[in-house]
Amino acid sequence: MKRSPVLSLVLVSLLPAVPAVAQDNKTPPMTPEMKAQMEAFQKAGTPGDEHRKLASLDGTYDLTVKSWHSPDAPPSTDTGTATRKMILGGRVQVEEVASQMMGQPFSGQGLRGYDNVTGKHWATWNDSMSTGLMVSEGTCDAAQSCTYTGTYHDPVSKKPVTSRMTSRWTDKNTEVFEMYAPGPDGKEAKMMEITYKKRP
Structure with missing residues (x-):
């Protein structure tokens, strides 16, 4: 199922708040698609x-x-x-x-x-x-x-x-x-x- 840009951004913003299940668990890295989406949203929302x-x-x-x-x-x-x-x-x-x-x-x-x-x-x-x-x-x-x-x-x-x-x-x-x-x-x-x- 294809994830919507808005849903992806919400998920990205929540990642740091997700507690580690195990001590060796780390926050999953963002995919290139997620990084591009975050940059697009940041650019759209920055006053100029x-x-x-x-x-x-x-x-x-x-x-x-x-x-x-x-x-x-x-x-x-x-x-x-x-x-x-x-x-x-x-x-x-x-x-x-x-x-x-x-x-x-x-x-x-x-x-x-x-x-x-x-x-x-x-x-x-x-x-x-x-x-x-x-x-x-x-x-x-x-x-x-x-x-x-x-x-x-x-x-x-x-x-x-x-x-x-x-x-x-x-x-x-x-x-x-x-x-x-x-x-x-x-x-x-x-x-x-x-x-x-x-x-x-």
């Missing part, structure tokens, strides 16, 4: 340059949130705050948002990371106006300007909706996030713009 770039964005931000509820109407504007910090040993960044949305208190939580295996940036988002989850994947350049494509389920149609998100830094303390999705006519329309101002 992309994770350090994310960590540089840690801090508290003041937000200006513009929301377009109709392509023909001006956006509503709200304010809020966001905090970003790295978790899981510098592998993932969590963002906590507190704001207003359509006159109601609003809170949200996002996760951002970089997958060493796929070479892609990823993000998740959920908030107090939904019980669903948005999952996105994208790319970022050296200046941390990013483009993501994400999917969520529309509350009215119950169907998945694909949105495009971009972020760019206009100066070292100001980030502009924009979100686009299909409008009533099916064409892409701007739904949201958030300006992040990092506090000193």
Whole structure:
């Protein structure tokens, strides 16, 4: 029976904890396959340059949130705050948002990371106006300007909706996030713009 990579890694990690049955018993040596699997898992789980770039964005931000509820109407504007910090040993960044949305208190939580295996940036988002989850994947350049494509389920149609998100830094303390999705006519329309101002 072929052993799965995950099972092999678990077994390898448990080997040092297995007590010797006899005094002359030694821990069995790892096979070349097991060594290769362990090296692959270690490489996949080790934070690198992309994770350090994310960590540089840690801090508290003041937000200006513009929301377009109709392509023909001006956006509503709200304010809020966001905090970003790295978790899981510098592998993932969590963002906590507190704001207003359509006159109601609003809170949200996002996760951002970089997958060493796929070479892609990823993000998740959920908030107090939904019980669903948005999952996105994208790319970022050296200046941390990013483009993501994400999917969520529309509350009215119950169907998945694909949105495009971009972020760019206009100066070292100001980030502009924009979100686009299909409008009533099916064409892409701007739904949201958030300006992040990092506090000193």
